[in-house]
Amino acid sequence: MQKICLVRGAGDIATGTIQKLVRAGFKCVVTEVSNPSSIRRKVSLSEAIYEKKTVVEDIEAGLCENLDEIGQYLERYNPVIIVDPKLTILNKMKFDVVVDAILAKKNTGLKKEMADITIGLGPGFEAGVDCDIVIETMRGHDLARIIEQGFAKKNTGIPGIIDGFSNERVIYSDFDGQFTHIKSISDIVNKEEIIAKVGDNYIRATLDGVIRGMIRDNFEVKKGLKIIDIDPRYEEVENCFTISDKARAIGGAVLEAIMMLENRREKDAKWCFVRNVQVFRRWI
Secondary structure, eight states, rough: OOEEEEEOOOOOOHHHHHHHHHHHHHHEEEEEEESSSOOOOGGGGGGHHHHHHEEEEEEEEESSSSGHHHHHHHHOOSSSEEEEEGGGGGGGGGSSSSESOOOSOSSSSSOGGGEEEEESSSTTTBBBBTTEEEEEEESTTTTTTSSSSBBOOOOOOOOBBBBSSSGGEEESSOOEEEEEEEEEETTTTTTTTEEEETTTTEOOOOSEEEEEEOOTOOEEEOTTTTEEEEEEOOOOOOGSOOOOOOOOHHHHHHHHHHHHHHHHHHHHHHHHHHHHHHHHHHHO
């Protein structure tokens, strides 16, 4: 029987995980909030919330607006996206795997008893307590490491370094207001060039590079929200539309962790059966 995964979140990192699971033969139900704020929108399945369906690389996701119709939608789409931030779907369906991929930097509700296998991405989860496995999400040598006991590295609040740039790569809003595009994802921009507006306030590029991510036009922005991602590598224009190396690595680790636990448990069950047979034979 085809196994079913529940993935919490459909941003760009979660989308990398979803792609791996779908390609490996899992059915996926994905939960999101009603107004996702993904900035790498061209590679985020969360766009289905606004567009009803969306395609990232070879994966087509469809939005199911009635939880009672999920079974029908799973026959047409994989994954199926639902608005269900509180995971009420767990009261209606049983899942083989639950993956928390919202990257909230804290545990907002993941519990081991939610499924046979539970996995948390990034900091905020304790492997062996909150879930079976934690996946490291910080760039560097340990990216995508499978953690069976303990925590991922703490959030530093500092973006990973790319071509010598870190904080400059990510723009957070200094204002409340409606977001308006002036430039678009994949556009090449120069430092200090006006690229967007929040309300009546202009947003300028913080470095020369390619706009890799930008929040949706007309989104109601709150001060402090991440709104734009600029990549200093000009050759990254085409990669604005493909799943990132980081997302693919993390997705691969999730799939590996599921296979690892299933194989281990199968071996344990066989060994337990053999021992019981041996004990029974001695008894008779």
